Amino acid sequence: MKEVLENINKAFESKARLGIMSVLIVNESVDFVTLKNLLDLTDGNLASHTRSLEELGYIECRKQFIGRRPNTTFSVTEKGREAFAKHLNALEEFLQNQNI
Amino acid sequence: MENKEALDTLHDIKNLMEKSTKFLSISGISSVLVGIYACIGTGVAYNLLNANTSQRLMQICIVALVVLFFSLVTVFTMSYRKAIKVNRNIFTDKSVYRLLWNFFLPLFAGGVLCVSLLWHHHYGLTSSIMLIFYGLSLVNCSKYTYSDIRYLGYAEIFxxxxxxxxxxxxxxxxxxxxxxxxxxxxxxxxYKVERRQALFSSNTRVNA
Incomplete structure (x- = not known):
């Protein structure tokens, strides 16, 4: 039982971070505004969550200008993909143990 | 309690993954309407063929274009209204662009091929090419909407x-x-979507 819970990643405990990862896993890259609308977050909220995920090395952030407007896009790193898969497996295992 | 939390989390993840890659505001009724337009169009074309006038090719092409126009307008307006109901704006939605691009690319190629065949007076294969390319379009765009659409695509190709x-x-x-x-x-x-939604709402009631 303890082993299962060990694999549940603390970084993904917040709903917003888990949401960011879920969206990025299935998309090549997603820009800030799309992510904000999908997850229903405020600018500041999303910025702080993406920063912490970036610091962990789970996502990459690319800043560029489209015309004069700044445009930030995010994509998931290999490390992030592994961590997310591990987290999902842990959740699944937890559910299976509960059912028995 | 913990169990329900974990299940909810998995459900949220699945929802977000679907929402960010697929455009799901497509209605079955619009497909039925498109089918009815096609039937009416075929009836008109059949009468034109029997009438044997000199400009019948031109007239049949116009009928086909009118059917296409009304079909597209119907599908767009019904999808737009369905998207509004679930608070999604189809003009800023990336998945809409991906869906449209993947749908229209094979369709456009097939359309140009048909025009070229008519231009060279090869009339025999037009309907077959329209069906095959339309089927390929459906299969190609099924990744970006309800994946069941591909079965309709297979049927059209066949x-x-x-x-x-x-x-x-x-x-x-x-x-x-x-x-x-x-x-x-x-x-x-x-019926399938209705039933799935009905099933889902009854499931959540049991869990709660």
Whole structure:
């Protein structure tokens, strides 16, 4: 039982971070505004969550200008993909143990 | 309690993954309407063929374009209204662009090929090519919407290939492919989605 819970990643405990990862896993890259609308977050909220995920090395952030407007896009790193898969497996295992 | 939390989390993840990659505001009723337009169009075309006027090719092309126009308008307006109901703006939605691009690319290629064949007075394969390319379009865009759409695509491709071997029954295949298959798929889709949603809401009630 303890082993299962060990694999549940603390970084993904917040709903917003888990949401960011879920969206990025299935998309090549997603820009800030799309992510904000999908997850229903405020600018500041999303910025702080993406920063912490970036610091962990789970996502990459690319800043560029489209015309004069700044445009930030995010994509998931290999490390992030592994961590997310591990987290999902842990959740699944937890559910299976509960059912028995 | 913990159990429900974990289940909810998994459900949220699945929802977000779907929402960010697929455009799901497509209605079965619009497919039925498109099928009915196609049937009406075929009826008009059949009468034109029997009338044997000198400009009948031109007239049939106009009928086909009118059917296409009304079909697109119907599908767009019904999808737009359905998207508004779930608070999604189709103009800022990336998945809409991906869906449209993947749908129209094979369709455009097939359309140009048809025009070229008519230009060279090869009339025999037109309906077959329309069916095959339309089927390829459906299969190609099924990744970006309800994946069941690909079965309609397979059916259209299959029908188009049979059509290419049969001579002189183009209108019959056309009305089966664009009329009857659309109506059948629309009804199936309508009931399947309705039932899935009904099932889901009853499931969540049990869990709660």
């Amino acid at each position: 029908l188009g290939l049979i059509d290419s071997f049969v001579v002189n029954h183009a209108l019959l295949f056309w009305v089966i492919g664009f009329g009857l298959l659309h109506i059948a798929a629309g009804i199936y889709f309508y």
